[in-house]
Structure formats: C-alpha cells, structure tokens
Amino acid sequence: MQALTLAILGLLCSSAAAVSSLMPDPQLTPGDAQTRDPNIICTPGYARAARDAPQKLKNQVYTLYGITTQASHEFEIDHLISLELGSSNSIRNLWPQSYITEPLSARVKDKLEGKLHKLACDGTITFEEAQAAIALNWVSAYRKYVGALPGGLETPASSTSPSSPPSTGASVQPNEDGSCPPGAPLKGSSTKKYHLPGGRYYDNTKAILCFTSEANAQSAGYLRAKGQ
Amino acid sequence: MTEPTELDLSGVALLLIAPDGSDAEGGLLGEEEKLIKAIHATLLEDDHFKALPNPRLERIEANRGLSLEDNGVINLRYSVRGAVSQEFWGHYGPHDRVAWKSGVVTVKRSLVAQPNQK
Numbered sequence: 001m002q003a004l005t006l007a008i009l010g011l012l013c014s015s016a017a018a019v020s021s022l023m024p025d026p027q028l029t030p031g032d033a034q035t036r037d038p039n040i041i042c043t044p045g046y047a048r049a050a051r052d053a054p055q056k057l058k059n060q061v062y063t064l065y066g067i068t069t070q071a072s073h074e075f076e077i078d079h080l081i082s083l084e085l086g087s088s089n090s091i092r093n094l095w096p097q098s099y100i101t102e103p104l105s106a107r108v109k110d111k112l113e114g115k116l117h118k119l120a121c122d123g124t125i126t127f128e129e130a131q132a133a134i135a136l137n138w139v140s141a142y143r144k145y146v147g148a149l150p151g152g153l154e155t156p157a158s159s160t161s162p163s164s165p166p167s168t169g170a171s172v173q174p175n176e177d178g179s180c181p182p183g184a185p186l187k188g189s190s191t192k193k194y195h196l197p198g199g200r201y202y203d204n205t206k207a208i209l210c211f212t213s214e215a216n217a218q219s220a221g222y223l224r225a226k227g228q
Numbered sequence: 229m230t231e232p233t234e235l236d237l238s239g240v241a242l243l244l245i246a247p248d249g250s251d252a253e254g255g256l257l258g259e260e261e262k263l264i265k266a267i268h269a270t271l272l273e274d275d276h277f278k279a280l281p282n283p284r285l286e287r288i289e290a291n292r293g294l295s296l297e298d299n300g301v302i303n304l305r306y307s308v309r310g311a312v313s314q315e316f317w318g319h320y321g322p323h324d325r326v327a328w329k330s331g332v333v334t335v336k337r338s339l340v341a342q343p344n345q346k
Contacts, residue, residue, distance in 0.1 A: 027249070027250070028249045034305070034312065034313050034315065035312055035313060037312075040311065040312045046312070051315055051329075051330060051331040052330070053300070053317075054298075054299040054300035054317050054332065055299075055300075056294055056298045056299050056300040057291065057294070057299075057300030057317075060291070060293045060294060060300070063293075064248070064249040064293075088305070088315065089303065089315055089317075090243065090289055090303060091245055091249075091289070091291055092243070092245075
C-alpha cells in the first residue's frame, strides 16, 4: 500500500491534470441513468443510437474540472454510467477521462463497461447493480467484475470507500494566474501549505496545485496554512 | 417561430446546475421556463416526436453555466411508453428547428414579452 501511495504521489507531481482524470468528482459527477430496462438496453444497436452531449456542455465539464488545455486526444468526455449501461447525457453523468494515464485510462474503463453490460444482459447482475457499481467507484468495480487491475495496481484505499473523497481525482492544475477553478478551490502553495477560500492569505497565494477538499490536500502531503 | 404553449411543469423533476457545477436552489427562472415551453411547442410540431407513443416530460435540467443561446443549456427528458426515454437539448437560435438525430432543438426567441413571465 505504501508503494502504491508513493506511486500515486509521484503521478501527482508529474501530471496533476492527468491524475485528476482517474476518478470523477462525486459532487460534480455522481452518475445519472436514463433507463434500467434490459429489454431496452440489451437490444442490439441501442448504444449506437444514443444521442451525444453537445460540445458546449462538454467544454463546460472540462472547465469545471479545471482542464483548460490538453494535448490532442488526451481526454474524452466520458459517461460515468456508460451508454451500454443506460446512461443519460446529464452533466451529472459527464467527466473528463484521460486516454494517456497509465495503467488506468479510458480504455480500461471501456473494458469494464462491456463486461457489466454482458453480465446485466445475461441476468447475472441487474442494471441497477451495474449502474451503482460503476458510479460509486469504477476502479473497484473493475476489480470486482473484471479482475486484477492492469499493471498490478491495487485499488487505492481512498477510492474504495464511498464516504472518502477520491484523492486521485481531486487535484487539478491552477489557472495561469495562480487562481483555482470553482470545482477545486483550495490553493496548494509551493511551500506545501494549502489555503481555504476566505482565508487570510488566500487571495495573495499563487497556487501550484488546486484541491477539492482538505482531505485531498492532506493526502497529497500539504499542511493547512495558518490564518484560515 | 413557434409560440410557447401551455405546459404543466408540476410533477416534472427539476435539476438546476449552478455555474460552479453545484446544485442551484430554487425553481426555474422566467426566461428558462419560457424557453422550455417554446422547446416543447417546437417538438409538438415535429413529425418524429408526433410518432412517439405518449411522450411525457419527466425531467428538466437547466445548466446555468451556459447562456440560453448555448446548445447544452436545457436538457429535457421525455418518457416514452414501452421504449427508451428521449433526451433533447434546447436553446435559442436563429430559427425553429428540430435535429432529430442529435436531439438538438433550436427555437427562435420571441421579441414579444409574455404577459405571465416571471
């Protein structure tokens, strides 16, 4: 577990924006579905006929997650509850997922989605179970329904409990001026302190990393600054 | 231009998204309600929509991070008897149009203020 924690912290240092796309923010993206009816979802061609979300909405999702720039094909706007599991296009079901983070990328989640669809359509599990599992924690769902994670990863402890904020999905790069986006307002400074909105030094602090919660800032090794 | 028609929004699930992505409090703004009714009226004129068996508006999502002219600002979900529900994206644009494949509904903004507008 310690090795895993170090690996995650290493990823945080190397590419905070990429790491932020491993797990959705449960406040912004709890998941949303249109249907749980297997007679509908299991009909061949159902997912292909589903409508897509408008680009302006996708752009807003990127903004809410603090992603202002990206390399070509670095991210996709993913349906947390996927099309083949009866997803909706609600903004509450959309989040930016990386294609390039290794070993957990959008392609890994795609494999889980296909497996859950198969299990639900053959009656092994219900679509309610499939939707709940992938919305709660897709990495844990992968281990449960597909098997071992790629690269020999264990599920991060912080992302297995629904009451714990997902530490791997809760930090983003600051804006160019050192401010933080609304979805991750806590400012992490170069001195490894974090500042809360409204704090004494918040406005004057130039963030090097932004966090969604104190727990996530602390798990990344940051200490609460004085004057909060 | 399709004029807004009476649409009973009571009992319709409502999800309001604040610009910062959090849940917004309260109800629909007058301008949002006016747009939703215009979207519904435009759909009622569409042949594909007319062919749906008993479509019923069951959920509205208003995304206040976008303007009423932005595609993505309003999401309407209609339940359809015996079939998958239908999602539509409505916004103000240059003319009334339903793009059935994408579910995008464009309505031309009325220049005449509605008397019952909030």
